[in-house]
Amino acid sequence: MDVRTLQPDATAKIEAAEQDASEAVAGEKLTAYGRARRQRERRRKIIRGTIGVAALLLVWQVMSVAYNIQQILPPPLSVARTIVNTLTLNYDQRWLYGPNIYEHLAASFVRMISGFAISAAFAIPLGLLVGRSTAVREYVDPVIRALYPIPGIAWIPLAILWFGLGNTAVIFVVFIAEFFPLYFNTEAGARNINPVVVDAARCFGARRLTLLRRVILPASIPYIITGMRIALGGAWRMIVAGEMLASQTGIGSVLMESRYQFRATDLMMAMILISIVGFATERLIVGTLEKKTTEKWEVKIF
Amino acid sequence: MARINRRRFLLSASACIAAPRILLATEADTVRFGVLHPNLTTVIHEIAKRTGAYERHNLKVIETRFRSGQTVEGVEQLWRGNLDFYMGGAPEVPRLNSRLIESSSPAPLAVVSGANPGHTSLVLSNKLNPKTIDEILNKPLRIAVSSLSSVHLAFFRGYLLTEKKLELKSIAWQFMGIGGDNMVPALLTGQIDGFLHSEPTTTLAIVNKAGHLFMQGARGDMGPNPPPATLMSSRRDFIANKNELAKRFMRAIFDANEAYAKNPAAMTPLVAEWSGQDEKIVAEAQERMNPTTSLTQAQAQKWWDFIGMAMVERGELSPKLKPFPDVFDLSLQPL
Numbered sequence: 001m002d003v004r005t006l007q008p009d010a011t012a013k014i015e016a017a018e019q020d021a022s023e024a025v026a027g028e029k030l031t032a033y034g035r036a037r038r039q040r041e042r043r044r045k046i047i048r049g050t051i052g053v054a055a056l057l058l059v060w061q062v063m064s065v066a067y068n069i070q071q072i073l074p075p076p077l078s079v080a081r082t083i084v085n086t087l088t089l090n091y092d093q094r095w096l097y098g099p100n101i102y103e104h105l106a107a108s109f110v111r112m113i114s115g116f117a118i119s120a121a122f123a124i125p126l127g128l129l130v131g132r133s134t135a136v137r138e139y140v141d142p143v144i145r146a147l148y149p150i151p152g153i154a155w156i157p158l159a160i161l162w163f164g165l166g167n168t169a170v171i172f173v174v175f176i177a178e179f180f181p182l183y184f185n186t187e188a189g190a191r192n193i194n195p196v197v198v199d200a201a202r203c204f205g206a207r208r209l210t211l212l213r214r215v216i217l218p219a220s221i222p223y224i225i226t227g228m229r230i231a232l233g234g235a236w237r238m239i240v241a242g243e244m245l246a247s248q249t250g251i252g253s254v255l256m257e258s259r260y261q262f263r264a265t266d267l268m269m270a271m272i273l274i275s276i277v278g279f280a281t282e283r284l285i286v287g288t289l290e291k292k293t294t295e296k297w298e299v300k301i302f
Numbered sequence: 303m304a305r306i307n308r309r310r311f312l313l314s315a316s317a318c319i320a321a322p323r324i325l326l327a328t329e330a331d332t333v334r335f336g337v338l339h340p341n342l343t344t345v346i347h348e349i350a351k352r353t354g355a356y357e358r359h360n361l362k363v364i365e366t367r368f369r370s371g372q373t374v375e376g377v378e379q380l381w382r383g384n385l386d387f388y389m390g391g392a393p394e395v396p397r398l399n400s401r402l403i404e405s406s407s408p409a410p411l412a413v414v415s416g417a418n419p420g421h422t423s424l425v426l427s428n429k430l431n432p433k434t435i436d437e438i439l440n441k442p443l444r445i446a447v448s449s450l451s452s453v454h455l456a457f458f459r460g461y462l463l464t465e466k467k468l469e470l471k472s473i474a475w476q477f478m479g480i481g482g483d484n485m486v487p488a489l490l491t492g493q494i495d496g497f498l499h500s501e502p503t504t505t506l507a508i509v510n511k512a513g514h515l516f517m518q519g520a521r522g523d524m525g526p527n528p529p530p531a532t533l534m535s536s537r538r539d540f541i542a543n544k545n546e547l548a549k550r551f552m553r554a555i556f557d558a559n560e561a562y563a564k565n566p567a568a569m570t571p572l573v574a575e576w577s578g579q580d581e582k583i584v585a586e587a588q589e590r591m592n593p594t595t596s597l598t599q600a601q602a603q604k605w606w607d608f609i610g611m612a613m614v615e616r617g618e619l620s621p622k623l624k625p626f627p628d629v630f631d632l633s634l635q636p637l
Contacts, residue, residue: 071401093404094617098450164493165480248450248479260374260451261618262394262401 074265082269096261097254105277108243108250111167112235112281115174119231122175123182124224128216130183131190144183152177152238160246170242170250177238178231185230189223190216221293228286236278251277330362333551336376336388339367340578342501342587343418343532344389346595348576349569350558359554361547370448370482377535381410386540387551389595392416392453392533392605393613396629400619403628412541412631413533415552416597416605420519420528422457423504423590426496427489427513435466435517439473446480446488446497451618453531453609454498460608461524463615470616489513500531501587502579509583520590529605534595541631552634559594602630 030038057076064075085092086101097104130137130144155176159169193216201215243252251274258266337344347365350356356363366385368376373391377398380388392413399409424435424445432438447455455470455477462468480488485497489512496513497503507513517523519531534555541548562569566588573593574584606625613619623629 070405071407096450096617160484161487164491165478165484165488245481248477253479257450260394260397260449262374262398 119178127186185227189220355557416530421531
């Protein structure tokens with residue numbers, strides 16, 4: 001809360017105390033018992049995760065071999081070999097999908113991040129505004145709720161009509177798909193802020209922008225982060241759908257083309273790469289943002 | 303004892319005539335047929351239906367329709383045993399057989415017939431009016447194809463290889479994957495400079511003044527004796543186990559061929575209905591297509607030399623794949 005306007009000295013003290021608290025929480029002041037416990041938990045998490053993945057791979061391998069369905073369910077080992085060969089550009093069979101896999105992934109990533117950035121730029125401010133202003137909500141909410149049930153994929157033909165074939169159409173479809181989870185989560189975050197906190201800030205003299213920057217935005221951050229997490233997953237889904245129909249590059253077009261070629265191994269390779277890149281993107285963008293906001297500010301949902 | 307009167311006599315006679323037919327009708331053999339629809343190229347099936355060819359051969363044909371561009375789905379269903387015959391685009395069957403042969407399994411499917419020889423058109427935007435193709439091969443034209451695996455692109459690749467001794471990558475064109483439905487609007491709005499596709503897309507582009515027909519396989523612009531662009535396929539185990547039924551089905555198709563060949567113009571309304579196109583468009587398109595379905599050894603070999611070899615060259619097909627017996631089975635042909 002910004003109390004600078006009333007008590008300049010007190011503000012400095014509060015900020016110093018906040019700094020100390022966040023450093024303590026950052027975890028570097030744990031006891032030996034705490035550290036050991038944290039390590040045990042981390043190890044347990046890794047072991048359990050590894051067992052889960054290994055079990056899945058085992059079932060997959062057994063199903064593929066026992067039922068002799070390698071053509072429709074290639075064994076994980078051959079998919080792994082294809083992934084390695086594709087990533088090292090050392091193909092064991094002819095590459096039929098145009099540019100190499102890095103160019104396809106980069107093309108998809110650029111489309112995804114562009115759609116994400118545009119949708120964040122629109123959805124977050126709008127969500128905050130709608131969440132905090134009854135008048136704006138009454139104007140905007142019916143429009144948003146009318147558009148929300150339209151599935152992202154249904155926008156593809158219109159996107160092609162409006163923007164032609166290529167990047168813009170795919171980015172537009174990603175924008176549409178990411179907008180709604182971001183908007184609804186932000187709006188919920190802004191609307192559900194404890195009124196006591198807002199009133200307290202007002203008592204300390206916080207005005208509109210200060211209130212937004214120091215109270216509303218931090219309090220909505222957990223919701224916004226959740227919205228981003230959902231939106232990014234949706235973005236990869238839409239990227240693949242969009243690229244299947246409106247693009248000649250990108251991981252979606254590799255996936256589609258491998259189907260035309262009846263290369264199930266390449267198809268699964270593309271799916272696994274989408275999963276890896278999607279996971280990495282989520283960790284990179286949302287994880288970083290979470291560390292820099294929620295964890296640092298110790299924001300909790302009231 | 304009941305007296306025989308005229309009424310009883312007529313009823314008994316009708317029953318005697320109708321009974322075997324009713325019996326036959328109940329015993330009609332079922333054939334599961336997958337077919338691209340709506341589509342001009344597969345109209346022979348509708349002709350067989352409408353002219354009663356299937357019934358004459360005591361067949362009950364269960365039709366499964368696949369939308370244009372869904373040939374992969376159709377071929378997959380054929381392979382999985384959910385269909386007995388499939389008619390549609392061409393390269394998917396050899397591709398699937400190739401994957402199986404690569405994994406040391408026998409080829410499960412066979413191409414048994416073909417239609418629409420040279421049914422590939424290169425339509426260019428009205429802004430482009432070259433005299434020969436050599437004038438534009440080095441220009442960075444945006445040419446639409448339904449996918450990089452399209453039969454029309456394979457056909458064009460075959461043309462370049464056999465007639466021009468050129469590889470596709472040596473020309474400056476950029477091939478863009480666009481569904482057939484979107485090609486004419488894309489050409490009209492200048493998003494592409496041309497497309498490689500078949501009917502009715504070609505006629506629609508011409509009628510809507512979106513472009514002009516620059517080359518067409520059927521009129522010999524891409525080499526003599528063009529191979530069929532539409533193939534009919536079946537499963538090898540079905541042909542082996544139900545050979546008589548498979549032959550009977552093909553005989554019904556040949557009957558439909560005759561019906562079409564007798565008077566193509568009379569078939570225009572039927573073709574229009576099947577393809578969902580305007581009759582005027584269909585009448586014009588019919589001049590550039592031949593949906594009758596048959597395949598000779600020479601045509602099959604030509605298909606292989608023209609399209610198959612280009613696919614091997616590109617790496618789509620295994621060099622181990624042989625046209626006979628891995629791709630074609632002409633045992634159902636009457637010729």
